[in-house]
Structure formats: structure tokens, C-alpha cells
Amino acid sequence: MKTLKVALLGCGNVGAQVARILLEDAEMLAERSGAKLELVGIAVRNTATKRAVVIPEGLFTTDAEALVDQADIVIELLGGMEPASSLIRRALSRGASVITGNKALLAAQGPEFNVLAFESGAQLRYEAAVAGAIPILRPIYDSLSGDTITKVMGIVNGTTNFILDAMDTTGAAFADMLAEAQELGYAEADPTADVQGHDAAAKAAILASLAFQTDFDLADVHCEGITKITAEDVAAAKDAGMVIKLLAIAERGVNGIGVRVHPTLLRRTHPLAAVHGAFNAIFVEAENAGELMFYGAGAGGAPTASAVLGDTVAVARRLVTGGPLPAIALQQPAKVMDFADIATSYWISLSVSDEPGVLASITEIVAHHGVSIETLLQGGLSETEDGVAELRIVTHRSTEAALAATVKTISELAAVQEITSVLRVEGN
Numbered sequence: 001m002k003t004l005k006v007a008l009l010g011c012g013n014v015g016a017q018v019a020r021i022l023l024e025d026a027e028m029l030a031e032r033s034g035a036k037l038e039l040v041g042i043a044v045r046n047t048a049t050k051r052a053v054v055i056p057e058g059l060f061t062t063d064a065e066a067l068v069d070q071a072d073i074v075i076e077l078l079g080g081m082e083p084a085s086s087l088i089r090r091a092l093s094r095g096a097s098v099i100t101g102n103k104a105l106l107a108a109q110g111p112e113f114n115v116l117a118f119e120s121g122a123q124l125r126y127e128a129a130v131a132g133a134i135p136i137l138r139p140i141y142d143s144l145s146g147d148t149i150t151k152v153m154g155i156v157n158g159t160t161n162f163i164l165d166a167m168d169t170t171g172a173a174f175a176d177m178l179a180e181a182q183e184l185g186y187a188e189a190d191p192t193a194d195v196q197g198h199d200a201a202a203k204a205a206i207l208a209s210l211a212f213q214t215d216f217d218l219a220d221v222h223c224e225g226i227t228k229i230t231a232e233d234v235a236a237a238k239d240a241g242m243v244i245k246l247l248a249i250a251e252r253g254v255n256g257i258g259v260r261v262h263p264t265l266l267r268r269t270h271p272l273a274a275v276h277g278a279f280n281a282i283f284v285e286a287e288n289a290g291e292l293m294f295y296g297a298g299a300g301g302a303p304t305a306s307a308v309l310g311d312t313v314a315v316a317r318r319l320v321t322g323g324p325l326p327a328i329a330l331q332q333p334a335k336v337m338d339f340a341d342i343a344t345s346y347w348i349s350l351s352v353s354d355e356p357g358v359l360a361s362i363t364e365i366v367a368h369h370g371v372s373i374e375t376l377l378q379g380g381l382s383e384t385e386d387g388v389a390e391l392r393i394v395t396h397r398s399t400e401a402a403l404a405a406t407v408k409t410i411s412e413l414a415a416v417q418e419i420t421s422v423l424r425v426e427g428n
């Protein structure tokens, strides 16, 4: 049986679990790959650091470059831009295949890595980079390659789902749940990438690139995180039979493809509303397949390691059987839809002076901008301020530009005391 040398870069949450599986399940992996997968070394910063799993000390090295230079397969789980980028380029340039979970790096440099891989005949796989354990990239670029995808929409960040879900179900505080997500190994090394939506935006760029055969990068993704979501927003959503989720959405529109990440209100009957904790779920709509939903663990060491090992076996099988790599699908230049042109629906909460004619002025403004109202709810007089009434408006779908202009004009009305929240609504 052929032996393939595997170099592991990084031994953190995910890397340690990958090392464990490579060592514990070596026999099974060899049977499935058709080759012995020999872990030849693990690049770390400090060889003396105690790890989450028992690993023979002799495997650790601080010389990542020398390790890369002797490997057939390089698994990059360092995170961050450098030295991850240089090491991936080094591996691909010498024809070694690369598996990575580094979505931030892929969203920035993925197209360049693809070219390097194509030139040297190396394989590049990154199922772990989007929605952890869930097989989602391979279904999109492989299983659905005979169909036309029209929309991808999902919860792709475990940390923010964990936080929002706890705020919704137990009323827990944002900061406490973020600390717990960090302890559980869900959050990025710098958790602002999670809560500001950048991690989900990188995943949205990867999903959109594969679903629409083009190259999206982070700059193409409209991104809003969850840092402005308050306990009051969560309670108001609950009161209305809805829940707030951070969604990544990529869809074909009239003049291009719109890619966005933002907190979104969903009715509780929507399947994505039932995704709890750090779980992820992704809806894919395709012309012939219809609606598909993929659900599972979106973060965490062992689940993410499962996706890494799946890629490793797939790469090893091809190294054993040989044969040409599939040609890179023709990458069309990205036709990015301007965010202002994207159709969404708004939920607007506001407090107004409780005086005659206010409702009429507001409905007039909404109509003036070509927007129509789905529901308008008067929440009664404010408990804290005399003569102040609370209103909640949900609009029908309209362009982002028309909706934003509507909110701006409403906010300028003398009777409007405060726009307390503006959120987008998805689903039926």
C-alpha cells in the first residue's frame, strides 16, 4: 500500500482533533483512502505546550516550512493570513495538495490558490471552511453541478447563533454567551470576526463563488453583525412570533448576484428558526432540485475535524488512483448586485408622540417611496414616557434603497421620537 505523508499546520481546537483522528483511526482511513496516511509532523509555536489530546512529542516541530517541503498533503489549521498564506502557496507550488478551514484567507486569496493548484496539479479542498462538519461545498460544486442554483441562504456562524439563541431562549446576556462560545472553541481567535459578521461574510463569499461559478471576495459582501442587537429587539421579535438569526444570503437578482450577511427576522415556523446553539443550517434553491436544506454542527474541534478528514480521504483517493484533475469551471467575472437594488422587507419599530394624524403621515411617507405595508401594529402607550406610543411596521418586499429612504423620511417627522430598531425579514 502506498504511503502518503501528511503535514499538519496548527494544533489548536481543530488541529488537535485532526491529529487525534489521524492517529486513532489510521487503519480505517488507510482502508478508505487506499493509502497509509502517515502524519509526519505538526507545526506548532511551542513544542512544550500541553495539548487537548495525547500526541507523541516527536511529531511537534516549529519548522513549518521544512514540514511542508516533505509532505504529499498539507492540512492548514493555523488560521489568520500569515504564515498560513505563504505555507499554502509553498505547498501548492511544489504540487502538494492542501486542505484548509481558513475561510478568511480563502475569501481573500482563494482564486490565487486555485490557479497555483491548477498549475501544479495539486488539489485544494476546504469543506471545513464553511459550516464546519456540514457537507455543503461538495454538494454545491459536485452534486448540484448539473443544476442551476438560484439562492443560498443560511446560518453559517455557530458563535452568533449560540449567542442569539441563548438571548432568545434563556434571556442570557450577549457578553456572557460570547465568553462561553470562546470557551467551547466555537469562536475565532479574534471573536470580533464572529460578532461583526466578517466570518459569515467570508463564508458567504465562498458559498456564492461556488454556487454561481464566479469569484466573490469579502468586499462584494454587504455585512452587518449582531453587535447592535439588544435584549429589547430579541423580546420584541419573540412577542411578534419571530426570532432573530444572523443569515448569509446569496441570490440571483435582476441585474447580478447579491451577497449579504445581516441579522434577520424569521417567523418561528421557518425551518431556520429551529436551528439552536452552535448548529448551522443552509438552504439551497436550485431550478430542478427545488429546496434543499443542510443541517449540522457548524463549529467545534471534532465536528470541524470530520470535514477536514473527509477532504483528506478524498484527496488521498485521487493521489492513489491518479488521473487528471477536473478542469476549473469557467469563472465568470462576478456580477455583484448593488446592495441598494436588493429586494428585502423591513421591520421598523418606532416611538411616536401620541397625537392625531401621526399614523396618516407615516403611511403617506411609506406610500410615497413606493413601499407597501404588510402589518402595522400600535403597541399602546409607552410605560415609561407620557404621551408616547410604540409602533411596529412590517413592509412588503421592496428595494433596499426605497426602504432605507422610507426610514430616513419617517425619522425626520416631528412626531417621531425614536426609531428603535430596523431589521430585515426573510421567509414566509
Ligand SMILES: NC(=O)c1ccc[n+]([C@@H]2O[C@H](COP(=O)([O-])OP(=O)(O)OC[C@H]3O[C@@H](n4cnc5c(N)ncnc54)[C@H](O)[C@@H]3O)[C@@H](O)[C@H]2O)c1
Pocket: 009, 010, 011, 012, 013, 014, 015, 043, 044, 045, 064, 076, 077, 078, 079, 080, 082, 083, 101, 102, 103, 104, 128, 129, 130, 132, 185, 186, 187, 188, 189, 298, 299, 300, 301, 304
Ligand atoms: N474552531 C472551529 O469551530 C472552526 C470551524 C471551522 C473552521 N475553523 C478554522 O480552522 C482554523 C483553526 O481554528 P481553531 O479553532 O483550531 O483555532 P485555534 O486558535 O484553536 O488554533 C490555531 C493554532 O495554530 C497555532 N498557530 C498560529 N500561528 C502559528 C504559527 N505561525 N506557527 C505555529 N502554530 C501557529 C496557534 O497557536 C493555535 O494553537 C481557523 O482558520 C478557523 O477559522 C475553525
Ligand SMILES: N[C@@H](CCO)C(=O)O
Pocket: 129, 130, 131, 132, 156, 157, 158, 159, 160, 186, 187, 188, 194, 199, 298, 299, 300
Ligand atoms: N467561529 C466560527 C467557527 C466555524 O467556522 C463559528 O462560530 O462558526
Ligand code: NA
Pocket: 127, 128, 129, 130, 131, 132, 133, 134, 135, 136, 137, 307
Ligand atoms: Na462544511
